[in-house]
Amino acid sequence: MIWNETKECMSRDQMSALQSARLVKLVDYVYHNVEFYRKKMQSIDLMPADIKSIEDITKLPFTTKDDLRDNYPFGLFAVPNTEIVRIHASSGTTGKATVVGYTRYDLDIWAECVARCLSMAGVGKDDIIQIAYGYGLFTGGLGAHGGAEKIGATVVPMSTGNSKKLTTMMVDFGATAIACTPSYLLHISEVLASEGLLDRIKLKAAICGAEPWTEKMRNEIETKLNIKAYDIYGLSEIMGPGVACDCEFHKGLHVCEDHFYPEILDTTTLSPVAEGVTGELAFTTLTKEGIPLIRYRTKDLTSIDRTPCECGRTSARISRFKGRVDDMLIIRGVNVFPSQIEAALIEVEEVTPHYMMIVDRVNNLDTLEVQVEVDQKYYTDEIRAIEALTKKIAHVIQQALGINAKVKIVEPQTLVRSEGKAVHVIDKRKLY
Amino acid sequence: MFAKQLTVFIENRSGRLSEVLHVLKENNVNILSLSLADTTEFGLLRLIVDNAALGKEKLSENGFSSLLSDVSIIKIPHEVGSLQSLLKIIDNNGVNIEYMYGLSIESDEAYVVLKASDIVKVDEILTANGVHTITCEELANI
Numbered sequence A: 001m002i003w004n005e006t007k008e009c010m011s012r013d014q015m016s017a018l019q020s021a022r023l024v025k026l027v028d029y030v031y032h033n034v035e036f037y038r039k040k041m042q043s044i045d046l047m048p049a050d051i052k053s054i055e056d057i058t059k060l061p062f063t064t065k066d067d068l069r070d071n072y073p074f075g076l077f078a079v080p081n082t083e084i085v086r087i088h089a090s091s092g093t094t095g096k097a098t099v100v101g102y103t104r105y106d107l108d109i110w111a112e113c114v115a116r117c118l119s120m121a122g123v124g125k126d127d128i129i130q131i132a133y134g135y136g137l138f139t140g141g142l143g144a145h146g147g148a149e150k151i152g153a154t155v156v157p158m159s160t161g162n163s164k165k166l167t168t169m170m171v172d173f174g175a176t177a178i179a180c181t182p183s184y185l186l187h188i189s190e191v192l193a194s195e196g197l198l199d200r201i202k203l204k205a206a207i208c209g210a211e212p213w214t215e216k217m218r219n220e221i222e223t224k225l226n227i228k229a230y231d232i233y234g235l236s237e238i239m240g241p242g243v244a245c246d247c248e249f250h251k252g253l254h255v256c257e258d259h260f261y262p263e264i265l266d267t268t269t270l271s272p273v274a275e276g277v278t279g280e281l282a283f284t285t286l287t288k289e290g291i292p293l294i295r296y297r298t299k300d301l302t303s304i305d306r307t308p309c310e311c312g313r314t315s316a317r318i319s320r321f322k323g324r325v326d327d328m329l330i331i332r333g334v335n336v337f338p339s340q341i342e343a344a345l346i347e348v349e350e351v352t353p354h355y356m357m358i359v360d361r362v363n364n365l366d367t368l369e370v371q372v373e374v375d376q377k378y379y380t381d382e383i384r385a386i387e388a389l390t391k392k393i394a395h396v397i398q399q400a401l402g403i404n405a406k407v408k409i410v411e412p413q414t415l416v417r418s419e420g421k422a423v424h425v426i427d428k429r430k431l432y
Numbered sequence B: 001m002f003a004k005q006l007t008v009f010i011e012n013r014s015g016r017l018s019e020v021l022h023v024l025k026e027n028n029v030n031i032l033s034l035s036l037a038d039t040t041e042f043g044l045l046r047l048i049v050d051n052a053a054l055g056k057e058k059l060s061e062n063g064f065s066s067l068l069s070d071v072s073i074i075k076i077p078h079e080v081g082s083l084q085s086l087l088k089i090i091d092n093n094g095v096n097i098e099y100m101y102g103l104s105i106e107s108d109e110a111y112v113v114l115k116a117s118d119i120v121k122v123d124e125i126l127t128a129n130g131v132h133t134i135t136c137e138e139l140a141n142i
Protein backbone atom coordinates (compact mmCIF):
# COMPACT_ATOMS: atom_id res chain seq x y z
CA MET A 1 0.00 0.00 0.00
CA ILE A 2 1.18 3.51 -0.78
CA TRP A 3 0.52 5.87 2.12
CA ASN A 4 0.83 9.18 0.32
CA GLU A 5 0.49 8.61 -3.41
CA THR A 6 0.61 12.34 -4.22
CA LYS A 7 4.07 12.72 -2.72
CA GLU A 8 5.52 9.27 -3.29
CA CYS A 9 4.50 8.94 -6.93
CA MET A 10 4.79 12.48 -8.31
CA SER A 11 6.68 13.01 -11.54
CA ARG A 12 10.36 13.92 -11.30
CA ASP A 13 9.60 17.40 -12.60
CA GLN A 14 6.93 17.95 -9.98
CA MET A 15 9.25 16.68 -7.28
CA SER A 16 12.01 18.97 -8.47
CA ALA A 17 9.67 21.94 -8.41
CA LEU A 18 8.48 21.07 -4.91
CA GLN A 19 12.05 20.64 -3.67
CA SER A 20 13.07 23.93 -5.27
CA ALA A 21 10.25 25.84 -3.61
CA ARG A 22 11.01 24.24 -0.26
CA LEU A 23 14.74 24.85 -0.50
CA VAL A 24 14.25 28.54 -1.24
CA LYS A 25 12.00 28.84 1.79
CA LEU A 26 14.41 26.83 3.95
CA VAL A 27 17.45 28.93 3.10
CA ASP A 28 15.56 32.10 3.90
CA TYR A 29 14.39 30.49 7.16
CA VAL A 30 17.81 29.38 8.39
CA TYR A 31 19.44 32.65 7.31
CA HIS A 32 17.09 34.58 9.55
CA ASN A 33 16.82 32.12 12.41
CA VAL A 34 20.13 30.28 12.79
CA GLU A 35 23.18 32.43 13.43
CA PHE A 36 25.49 29.57 12.45
CA TYR A 37 24.08 29.43 8.92
CA ARG A 38 23.80 33.19 8.54
CA LYS A 39 27.49 33.59 9.39
CA LYS A 40 28.46 30.69 7.19
CA MET A 41 26.59 32.14 4.24
CA GLN A 42 27.90 35.64 4.87
CA SER A 43 31.44 34.30 4.94
CA ILE A 44 31.06 33.04 1.38
CA ASP A 45 29.05 36.05 0.28
CA LEU A 46 25.89 34.09 -0.29
CA MET A 47 22.46 35.63 0.20
CA PRO A 48 19.17 33.75 0.47
CA ALA A 49 18.09 35.32 -2.82
CA ASP A 50 20.97 33.53 -4.58
CA ILE A 51 19.20 30.21 -4.05
CA LYS A 52 16.50 30.01 -6.68
CA SER A 53 16.07 26.30 -7.30
CA ILE A 54 17.20 22.93 -6.07
CA GLU A 55 20.14 23.03 -8.52
CA ASP A 56 21.56 25.92 -6.50
CA ILE A 57 21.99 23.66 -3.49
CA THR A 58 25.65 23.10 -4.35
CA LYS A 59 26.32 26.77 -3.57
CA LEU A 60 25.40 26.13 0.05
CA PRO A 61 27.91 25.09 2.71
CA PHE A 62 27.94 21.64 4.28
CA THR A 63 26.99 20.78 7.84
CA THR A 64 28.83 18.12 9.83
CA LYS A 65 28.45 16.31 13.12
CA ASP A 66 31.24 18.51 14.48
CA ASP A 67 29.08 21.57 13.79
CA LEU A 68 26.39 20.05 15.99
CA ARG A 69 28.96 19.34 18.68
CA ASP A 70 30.42 22.85 18.50
CA ASN A 71 26.96 24.30 18.91
CA TYR A 72 25.96 21.95 21.73
CA PRO A 73 23.30 21.71 22.91
CA PHE A 74 20.77 24.01 21.22
CA GLY A 75 22.94 26.30 19.09
CA LEU A 76 21.57 25.13 15.74
CA PHE A 77 17.92 25.28 16.76
CA ALA A 78 15.91 27.68 14.63
CA VAL A 79 13.11 28.17 17.12
CA PRO A 80 12.94 29.04 20.81
CA ASN A 81 12.26 26.34 23.41
CA THR A 82 8.62 27.38 23.53
CA GLU A 83 8.25 25.74 20.11
CA ILE A 84 10.34 22.64 20.82
CA VAL A 85 8.21 19.79 22.12
CA ARG A 86 10.77 16.95 22.11
CA ILE A 87 14.50 16.43 22.40
CA HIS A 88 16.46 13.41 21.21
CA ALA A 89 20.18 12.79 21.40
CA SER A 90 22.69 10.40 19.95
CA SER A 91 26.37 9.70 20.44
CA GLY A 92 28.78 12.40 19.47
CA THR A 93 32.29 11.62 18.33
CA THR A 94 33.56 12.55 21.78
CA GLY A 95 31.87 12.87 25.13
CA LYS A 96 29.27 15.36 23.97
CA ALA A 97 25.98 14.07 22.63
CA THR A 98 24.46 15.26 19.37
CA VAL A 99 21.22 16.94 20.39
CA VAL A 100 18.21 17.53 18.16
CA GLY A 101 14.88 19.24 18.85
CA TYR A 102 11.48 18.78 17.26
CA THR A 103 8.54 21.12 16.95
CA ARG A 104 5.04 19.69 16.93
CA TYR A 105 5.08 20.02 13.14
CA ASP A 106 8.40 18.14 12.94
CA LEU A 107 6.86 15.25 14.91
CA ASP A 108 3.92 15.21 12.49
CA ILE A 109 6.27 15.02 9.50
CA TRP A 110 8.26 12.29 11.24
CA ALA A 111 5.12 10.23 11.85
CA GLU A 112 4.14 10.82 8.19
CA CYS A 113 7.48 9.49 6.95
CA VAL A 114 7.38 6.45 9.22
CA ALA A 115 3.78 5.86 8.11
CA ARG A 116 5.01 5.71 4.50
CA CYS A 117 7.67 3.19 5.50
CA LEU A 118 5.29 0.98 7.43
CA SER A 119 2.85 1.06 4.50
CA MET A 120 5.69 0.00 2.22
CA ALA A 121 6.11 -3.00 4.49
CA GLY A 122 2.42 -3.76 4.19
CA VAL A 123 1.68 -2.75 7.77
CA GLY A 124 -1.65 -1.00 8.35
CA LYS A 125 -4.41 -0.45 10.86
CA ASP A 126 -5.26 -4.14 11.08
CA ASP A 127 -1.82 -4.93 12.38
CA ILE A 128 -0.46 -5.38 15.87
CA ILE A 129 3.10 -4.09 15.88
CA GLN A 130 5.74 -4.56 18.55
CA ILE A 131 8.22 -1.70 18.63
CA ALA A 132 11.40 -3.22 19.97
CA TYR A 133 13.76 -0.31 19.45
CA GLY A 134 14.95 1.48 22.55
CA TYR A 135 12.60 4.17 23.84
CA GLY A 136 14.33 7.20 25.20
CA LEU A 137 16.89 9.63 23.88
CA PHE A 138 17.46 7.25 20.97
CA THR A 139 15.10 8.09 18.11
CA GLY A 140 14.31 4.47 17.21
CA GLY A 141 11.56 3.64 19.71
CA LEU A 142 9.54 6.86 19.78
CA GLY A 143 10.09 7.48 16.07
CA ALA A 144 8.70 4.16 14.95
CA HIS A 145 5.99 4.49 17.58
CA GLY A 146 4.66 7.78 16.20
CA GLY A 147 4.38 6.40 12.67
CA ALA A 148 2.74 3.18 13.80
CA GLU A 149 0.10 5.13 15.72
CA LYS A 150 -0.45 7.36 12.72
CA ILE A 151 -1.37 4.44 10.47
CA GLY A 152 -3.69 3.22 13.20
CA ALA A 153 -1.89 -0.02 13.98
CA THR A 154 -2.11 -1.44 17.48
CA VAL A 155 1.22 -0.44 18.95
CA VAL A 156 2.98 -2.49 21.61
CA PRO A 157 5.87 -0.37 22.93
CA MET A 158 8.21 -3.19 23.95
CA SER A 159 11.47 -1.24 23.92
CA THR A 160 14.54 -3.45 24.22
CA GLY A 161 16.07 -5.82 26.68
CA ASN A 162 13.50 -8.46 27.49
CA SER A 163 13.41 -11.13 24.79
CA LYS A 164 11.32 -13.50 26.85
CA LYS A 165 8.55 -10.97 27.38
CA LEU A 166 8.72 -10.03 23.72
CA THR A 167 8.29 -13.57 22.44
CA THR A 168 5.54 -14.33 24.95
CA MET A 169 3.58 -11.26 23.92
CA MET A 170 4.28 -11.90 20.27
CA VAL A 171 2.44 -15.21 20.64
CA ASP A 172 -0.25 -14.12 23.13
CA PHE A 173 -1.15 -10.88 21.33
CA GLY A 174 -0.84 -12.39 17.86
CA ALA A 175 1.58 -9.64 16.80
CA THR A 176 1.75 -9.35 13.02
CA ALA A 177 4.66 -6.91 12.72
CA ILE A 178 7.79 -5.96 14.57
CA ALA A 179 10.22 -3.06 14.36
CA CYS A 180 13.71 -3.71 15.72
CA THR A 181 17.34 -4.09 14.70
CA PRO A 182 17.94 -6.99 12.29
CA SER A 183 20.46 -8.66 14.57
CA TYR A 184 18.03 -8.52 17.46
CA LEU A 185 15.34 -10.07 15.28
CA LEU A 186 17.65 -12.95 14.44
CA HIS A 187 18.24 -13.38 18.13
CA ILE A 188 14.47 -13.36 18.72
CA SER A 189 14.03 -16.02 16.05
CA GLU A 190 16.38 -18.24 17.99
CA VAL A 191 14.58 -17.59 21.24
CA LEU A 192 11.30 -18.50 19.51
CA ALA A 193 12.85 -21.66 18.08
CA SER A 194 14.27 -22.75 21.43
CA GLU A 195 10.91 -22.21 23.11
CA GLY A 196 9.11 -24.13 20.39
CA LEU A 197 7.00 -21.08 19.54
CA LEU A 198 7.89 -20.65 15.86
CA ASP A 199 4.67 -22.20 14.57
CA ARG A 200 2.55 -20.20 17.01
CA ILE A 201 3.48 -16.72 15.84
CA LYS A 202 1.38 -14.63 13.44
CA LEU A 203 4.22 -12.34 12.41
CA LYS A 204 4.25 -11.33 8.75
CA ALA A 205 6.54 -8.32 8.48
CA ALA A 206 9.57 -6.85 10.16
CA ILE A 207 10.83 -3.29 9.76
CA CYS A 208 14.51 -3.49 10.57
CA GLY A 209 17.01 -0.70 10.90
CA ALA A 210 19.35 1.27 13.15
CA GLU A 211 22.31 -0.77 11.96
CA PRO A 212 23.73 -1.92 8.64
CA TRP A 213 22.75 -5.40 7.51
CA THR A 214 23.20 -7.58 4.49
CA GLU A 215 20.97 -9.31 1.96
CA LYS A 216 22.13 -12.57 3.51
CA MET A 217 20.73 -11.49 6.87
CA ARG A 218 17.44 -10.56 5.22
CA ASN A 219 17.19 -14.01 3.69
CA GLU A 220 17.98 -15.60 7.01
CA ILE A 221 15.32 -13.56 8.84
CA GLU A 222 12.71 -14.20 6.16
CA THR A 223 13.38 -17.94 6.07
CA LYS A 224 13.63 -18.51 9.78
CA LEU A 225 10.47 -16.57 10.64
CA ASN A 226 8.60 -17.02 7.37
CA ILE A 227 8.01 -13.26 7.11
CA LYS A 228 9.02 -10.32 4.91
CA ALA A 229 11.75 -8.09 6.23
CA TYR A 230 12.16 -4.44 5.24
CA ASP A 231 15.05 -2.07 5.64
CA ILE A 232 14.36 1.28 7.29
CA TYR A 233 16.96 4.03 7.49
CA GLY A 234 17.32 7.20 9.39
CA LEU A 235 19.57 9.25 11.58
CA SER A 236 18.65 11.46 14.48
CA GLU A 237 20.38 14.54 13.04
CA ILE A 238 17.99 14.44 10.07
CA MET A 239 14.97 13.07 11.93
CA GLY A 240 15.29 9.46 13.05
CA PRO A 241 14.01 6.25 11.44
CA GLY A 242 11.84 6.88 8.39
CA VAL A 243 14.16 9.00 6.25
CA ALA A 244 14.11 6.08 3.78
CA CYS A 245 12.74 2.55 3.58
CA ASP A 246 12.69 -0.22 1.02
CA CYS A 247 9.58 -1.60 -0.66
CA GLU A 248 8.70 -5.22 -1.48
CA PHE A 249 11.02 -5.13 -4.50
CA HIS A 250 14.07 -4.41 -2.35
CA LYS A 251 15.79 -2.35 -5.02
CA GLY A 252 17.12 0.32 -2.72
CA LEU A 253 15.48 2.46 -0.07
CA HIS A 254 12.88 5.04 -1.12
CA VAL A 255 13.82 8.41 0.34
CA CYS A 256 11.06 10.69 1.63
CA GLU A 257 12.61 13.27 -0.63
CA ASP A 258 9.88 15.85 -0.40
CA HIS A 259 11.20 16.32 3.15
CA PHE A 260 14.84 15.25 2.89
CA TYR A 261 16.83 16.12 -0.20
CA PRO A 262 19.54 13.54 -0.80
CA GLU A 263 22.87 14.20 -2.49
CA ILE A 264 25.69 11.78 -3.15
CA LEU A 265 29.11 13.40 -2.88
CA ASP A 266 32.49 12.44 -4.15
CA THR A 267 34.44 11.50 -1.02
CA THR A 268 37.46 13.61 -1.96
CA THR A 269 36.07 16.61 -3.82
CA LEU A 270 32.64 16.63 -2.13
CA SER A 271 31.10 17.46 -5.50
CA PRO A 272 27.89 15.64 -6.40
CA VAL A 273 28.52 12.43 -8.35
CA ALA A 274 26.46 10.95 -11.18
CA GLU A 275 23.52 8.66 -10.54
CA GLY A 276 24.64 5.15 -9.68
CA VAL A 277 28.08 6.24 -8.48
CA THR A 278 28.95 5.54 -4.86
CA GLY A 279 29.72 8.46 -2.61
CA GLU A 280 28.88 10.04 0.72
CA LEU A 281 25.20 10.64 1.39
CA ALA A 282 24.19 14.14 2.46
CA PHE A 283 20.73 15.40 3.37
CA THR A 284 19.06 18.76 3.45
CA THR A 285 15.97 18.86 5.64
CA LEU A 286 13.53 20.68 3.40
CA THR A 287 10.69 21.12 5.87
CA LYS A 288 12.17 20.88 9.33
CA GLU A 289 11.48 23.66 11.83
CA GLY A 290 13.32 22.67 15.02
CA ILE A 291 16.80 22.01 13.76
CA PRO A 292 16.90 22.41 9.99
CA LEU A 293 20.17 21.18 8.50
CA ILE A 294 21.67 22.05 5.17
CA ARG A 295 23.73 19.49 3.28
CA TYR A 296 24.36 17.42 6.40
CA ARG A 297 27.07 14.87 5.70
CA THR A 298 25.92 11.47 6.96
CA LYS A 299 29.28 9.72 6.38
CA ASP A 300 27.30 6.79 4.97
CA LEU A 301 28.42 5.48 1.58
CA THR A 302 25.74 4.72 -0.97
CA SER A 303 24.56 5.48 -4.50
CA ILE A 304 21.26 6.86 -5.79
CA ASP A 305 18.74 5.74 -8.40
CA ARG A 306 16.04 8.16 -9.55
CA THR A 307 14.28 5.87 -12.01
CA PRO A 308 10.69 4.85 -11.16
CA CYS A 309 10.41 1.69 -9.05
CA GLU A 310 8.33 -1.36 -9.92
CA CYS A 311 6.19 -0.60 -6.86
CA GLY A 312 4.89 2.54 -8.57
CA ARG A 313 6.79 5.01 -6.41
CA THR A 314 8.94 7.58 -8.15
CA SER A 315 10.92 8.68 -5.14
CA ALA A 316 14.70 8.36 -5.37
CA ARG A 317 16.17 5.17 -3.99
CA ILE A 318 19.49 4.86 -2.17
CA SER A 319 21.30 1.55 -2.37
CA ARG A 320 22.12 -0.62 0.59
CA PHE A 321 24.95 1.03 2.48
CA LYS A 322 28.42 0.21 1.33
CA GLY A 323 30.33 1.42 4.33
CA ARG A 324 31.23 4.52 6.27
CA VAL A 325 33.50 7.44 5.50
CA ASP A 326 34.52 7.69 9.15
CA ASP A 327 35.25 5.07 11.79
CA MET A 328 31.81 5.03 13.37
CA LEU A 329 30.57 1.60 14.38
CA ILE A 330 27.03 0.58 15.09
CA ILE A 331 26.96 -1.87 17.97
CA ARG A 332 23.60 -3.23 19.08
CA GLY A 333 22.01 -0.34 17.21
CA VAL A 334 24.07 2.22 19.11
CA ASN A 335 26.46 4.54 17.26
CA VAL A 336 29.93 4.17 18.68
CA PHE A 337 33.05 6.12 17.80
CA PRO A 338 36.45 4.78 18.82
CA SER A 339 37.25 8.32 19.95
CA GLN A 340 34.59 7.94 22.64
CA ILE A 341 36.45 4.96 24.09
CA GLU A 342 39.65 6.97 23.95
CA ALA A 343 38.05 9.87 25.79
CA ALA A 344 36.59 7.50 28.38
CA LEU A 345 39.89 5.75 29.02
CA ILE A 346 41.67 9.04 29.69
CA GLU A 347 39.59 9.23 32.84
CA VAL A 348 41.04 5.94 34.04
CA GLU A 349 44.55 6.71 35.22
CA GLU A 350 45.44 3.06 35.79
CA VAL A 351 45.53 2.29 32.07
CA THR A 352 47.67 3.46 29.16
CA PRO A 353 45.96 5.33 26.32
CA HIS A 354 46.35 2.34 24.04
CA TYR A 355 43.27 0.26 23.39
CA MET A 356 41.74 -2.15 20.93
CA MET A 357 38.06 -2.71 20.28
CA ILE A 358 37.02 -6.14 19.09
CA VAL A 359 33.51 -6.19 17.71
CA ASP A 360 31.87 -9.48 16.92
CA ARG A 361 28.46 -11.03 16.62
CA VAL A 362 27.80 -14.03 18.82
CA ASN A 363 24.39 -15.72 18.56
CA ASN A 364 23.24 -12.72 16.51
CA LEU A 365 24.04 -10.27 19.25
CA ASP A 366 26.83 -7.78 18.88
CA THR A 367 29.63 -8.05 21.37
CA LEU A 368 32.26 -5.49 22.20
CA GLU A 369 35.51 -6.33 23.89
CA VAL A 370 37.83 -3.51 24.85
CA GLN A 371 41.43 -4.45 25.47
CA VAL A 372 43.56 -2.18 27.57
CA GLU A 373 47.02 -2.22 29.06
CA VAL A 374 47.63 -1.39 32.69
CA ASP A 375 50.02 1.45 33.39
CA GLN A 376 53.29 0.22 34.91
CA LYS A 377 52.65 2.24 38.06
CA TYR A 378 49.53 0.24 38.79
CA TYR A 379 50.76 -3.30 38.46
CA THR A 380 49.48 -5.43 41.24
CA ASP A 381 49.98 -8.88 42.69
CA GLU A 382 46.33 -9.18 43.61
CA ILE A 383 43.64 -10.70 41.40
CA ARG A 384 41.02 -8.72 43.25
CA ALA A 385 42.64 -5.43 42.29
CA ILE A 386 42.70 -6.37 38.60
CA GLU A 387 39.09 -7.48 38.72
CA ALA A 388 38.08 -4.24 40.42
CA LEU A 389 39.93 -2.28 37.75
CA THR A 390 38.23 -4.27 34.98
CA LYS A 391 34.86 -3.46 36.52
CA LYS A 392 35.74 0.21 36.86
CA ILE A 393 36.75 0.47 33.20
CA ALA A 394 33.62 -1.37 32.07
CA HIS A 395 31.55 1.10 34.05
CA VAL A 396 33.31 4.12 32.56
CA ILE A 397 32.76 2.71 29.05
CA GLN A 398 29.12 1.94 29.81
CA GLN A 399 28.59 5.51 30.96
CA ALA A 400 30.30 6.94 27.88
CA LEU A 401 28.85 4.67 25.20
CA GLY A 402 25.63 3.43 26.68
CA ILE A 403 26.50 -0.16 25.92
CA ASN A 404 28.14 -2.88 27.94
CA ALA A 405 31.62 -3.89 26.97
CA LYS A 406 33.74 -6.75 28.12
CA VAL A 407 37.01 -5.31 29.32
CA LYS A 408 40.12 -7.38 28.95
CA ILE A 409 43.41 -6.36 30.46
CA VAL A 410 46.25 -7.47 28.26
CA GLU A 411 49.99 -7.68 28.71
CA PRO A 412 51.95 -4.47 28.21
CA GLN A 413 53.15 -3.48 24.76
CA THR A 414 50.81 -5.98 23.11
CA LEU A 415 48.37 -3.45 21.66
CA VAL A 416 49.44 -2.07 18.30
CA ARG A 417 51.12 1.29 18.22
CA SER A 418 51.13 2.11 14.56
CA GLU A 419 52.59 5.23 13.07
CA GLY A 420 49.99 7.86 12.31
CA LYS A 421 46.42 6.67 12.54
CA ALA A 422 46.43 3.67 14.80
CA VAL A 423 44.10 0.77 14.14
CA HIS A 424 41.80 0.62 17.12
CA VAL A 425 39.05 -1.59 15.81
CA ILE A 426 38.75 -5.17 14.69
CA ASP A 427 35.24 -5.71 13.40
CA LYS A 428 34.64 -9.39 12.79
CA ARG A 429 31.04 -8.87 11.66
CA LYS A 430 30.45 -8.77 7.94
CA LEU A 431 27.99 -5.93 7.57
CA TYR A 432 28.66 -4.42 4.17
CA MET B 1 61.65 -8.87 57.61
CA PHE B 2 60.25 -8.92 54.12
CA ALA B 3 61.09 -10.87 51.03
CA LYS B 4 60.72 -9.62 47.47
CA GLN B 5 58.16 -11.46 45.45
CA LEU B 6 58.18 -11.20 41.69
CA THR B 7 54.67 -11.12 40.22
CA VAL B 8 54.15 -11.51 36.49
CA PHE B 9 50.89 -10.67 34.74
CA ILE B 10 50.21 -13.18 31.99
CA GLU B 11 47.30 -13.51 29.64
CA ASN B 12 45.78 -16.94 29.41
CA ARG B 13 47.37 -17.77 26.10
CA SER B 14 49.13 -21.02 25.51
CA GLY B 15 52.85 -20.93 26.08
CA ARG B 16 53.02 -17.72 28.09
CA LEU B 17 53.84 -19.44 31.36
CA SER B 18 56.65 -21.44 29.85
CA GLU B 19 58.02 -18.32 28.14
CA VAL B 20 58.32 -16.62 31.53
CA LEU B 21 60.07 -19.62 32.98
CA HIS B 22 62.35 -19.79 29.97
CA VAL B 23 63.45 -16.14 30.38
CA LEU B 24 64.29 -16.76 34.02
CA LYS B 25 66.19 -19.94 33.27
CA GLU B 26 68.22 -18.29 30.49
CA ASN B 27 69.34 -15.63 32.96
CA ASN B 28 70.12 -18.02 35.78
CA VAL B 29 67.34 -16.75 37.98
CA ASN B 30 66.53 -19.63 40.26
CA ILE B 31 62.90 -20.21 41.17
CA LEU B 32 62.45 -21.16 44.81
CA SER B 33 58.70 -21.23 44.76
CA LEU B 34 55.79 -20.22 42.63
CA SER B 35 52.07 -19.89 42.75
CA LEU B 36 49.78 -19.24 39.83
CA ALA B 37 46.52 -17.49 40.57
CA ASP B 38 44.35 -17.49 37.50
CA THR B 39 41.01 -16.35 36.17
CA THR B 40 39.52 -17.20 32.78
CA GLU B 41 41.22 -14.17 31.23
CA PHE B 42 44.57 -13.81 32.92
CA GLY B 43 46.87 -15.19 35.54
CA LEU B 44 49.17 -13.76 38.15
CA LEU B 45 52.32 -15.77 38.46
CA ARG B 46 53.86 -15.12 41.85
CA LEU B 47 57.45 -16.15 42.17
CA ILE B 48 60.01 -16.35 44.92
CA VAL B 49 63.40 -16.32 43.19
CA ASP B 50 66.99 -15.91 44.31
CA ASN B 51 67.37 -12.60 42.49
CA ALA B 52 64.02 -10.85 42.05
CA ALA B 53 65.47 -7.58 40.71
CA LEU B 54 67.37 -9.37 37.97
CA GLY B 55 64.28 -11.42 37.17
CA LYS B 56 62.17 -8.27 36.82
CA GLU B 57 64.76 -6.63 34.58
CA LYS B 58 65.10 -9.63 32.29
CA LEU B 59 61.34 -10.18 32.08
CA SER B 60 60.84 -6.54 31.19
CA GLU B 61 63.44 -6.83 28.43
CA ASN B 62 61.39 -9.72 27.08
CA GLY B 63 58.10 -7.85 27.15
CA PHE B 64 56.58 -9.14 30.38
CA SER B 65 55.17 -6.80 32.96
CA SER B 66 56.17 -7.67 36.46
CA LEU B 67 56.06 -6.20 39.88
CA LEU B 68 58.22 -6.52 42.96
CA SER B 69 56.26 -6.59 46.18
CA ASP B 70 57.02 -7.28 49.80
CA VAL B 71 55.76 -10.50 51.27
CA SER B 72 56.59 -12.41 54.42
CA ILE B 73 58.28 -15.78 54.13
CA ILE B 74 57.56 -17.52 57.35
CA LYS B 75 59.27 -20.54 58.76
CA ILE B 76 56.86 -22.91 60.43
CA PRO B 77 57.61 -26.15 62.21
CA HIS B 78 56.70 -29.38 60.46
CA GLU B 79 53.96 -30.11 62.95
CA VAL B 80 50.25 -30.65 62.80
CA GLY B 81 48.44 -27.42 63.51
CA SER B 82 51.42 -25.10 63.18
CA LEU B 83 49.98 -23.26 60.20
CA GLN B 84 46.67 -22.79 61.93
CA SER B 85 48.26 -21.33 65.02
CA LEU B 86 50.19 -18.92 62.81
CA LEU B 87 46.98 -17.77 61.12
CA LYS B 88 45.30 -17.40 64.48
CA ILE B 89 47.97 -14.95 65.59
CA ILE B 90 47.43 -12.86 62.48
CA ASP B 91 43.65 -13.06 62.67
CA ASN B 92 43.61 -12.04 66.31
CA ASN B 93 45.38 -8.86 65.36
CA GLY B 94 42.79 -7.93 62.77
CA VAL B 95 44.96 -8.21 59.65
CA ASN B 96 43.55 -9.77 56.50
CA ILE B 97 45.55 -12.27 54.53
CA GLU B 98 45.41 -11.47 50.82
CA TYR B 99 46.95 -14.73 49.73
CA MET B 100 49.32 -17.40 50.88
CA TYR B 101 51.15 -20.30 49.34
CA GLY B 102 53.55 -22.97 50.47
CA LEU B 103 57.19 -23.45 49.76
CA SER B 104 58.80 -26.80 49.61
CA ILE B 105 62.46 -27.15 50.35
CA GLU B 106 64.36 -30.27 51.16
CA SER B 107 64.93 -29.52 54.80
CA ASP B 108 63.21 -30.14 58.10
CA GLU B 109 61.51 -26.79 57.96
CA ALA B 110 58.39 -25.72 56.09
CA TYR B 111 57.89 -22.23 54.75
CA VAL B 112 54.86 -20.28 53.66
CA VAL B 113 54.74 -17.10 51.63
CA LEU B 114 52.16 -14.72 53.00
CA LYS B 115 50.79 -11.41 51.77
CA ALA B 116 48.66 -9.49 54.22
CA SER B 117 46.57 -6.36 53.88
CA ASP B 118 49.06 -4.61 56.15
CA ILE B 119 52.47 -6.16 55.68
CA VAL B 120 54.27 -3.95 58.20
CA LYS B 121 51.82 -4.79 60.92
CA VAL B 122 52.00 -8.48 60.10
CA ASP B 123 55.77 -8.33 60.37
CA GLU B 124 55.50 -6.75 63.81
CA ILE B 125 52.97 -9.33 64.91
CA LEU B 126 55.18 -12.17 63.74
CA THR B 127 58.29 -10.76 65.43
CA ALA B 128 56.39 -10.13 68.64
CA ASN B 129 55.23 -13.73 68.62
CA GLY B 130 58.65 -15.12 67.94
CA VAL B 131 57.79 -16.28 64.43
CA HIS B 132 60.80 -16.34 62.18
CA THR B 133 60.70 -14.70 58.72
CA ILE B 134 63.48 -14.85 56.16
CA THR B 135 64.57 -13.17 52.93
CA CYS B 136 64.86 -14.72 49.51
CA GLU B 137 68.64 -14.68 49.76
CA GLU B 138 68.54 -16.60 52.99
CA LEU B 139 66.05 -18.98 51.49
CA ALA B 140 68.29 -19.53 48.47
CA ASN B 141 71.09 -20.63 50.74
CA ILE B 142 69.10 -23.24 52.58
Ligand SMILES: [Zn+2]
Pocket (backbone or CB within 6 Å): A246, A247, A248, A249, A254, A309, A310, A311, A312, A313
Ligand atom coordinates in the same frame (compact mmCIF):
# COMPACT_ATOMS: atom_id res chain seq x y z
ZN1 LIG C 1 9.69 0.53 -4.69
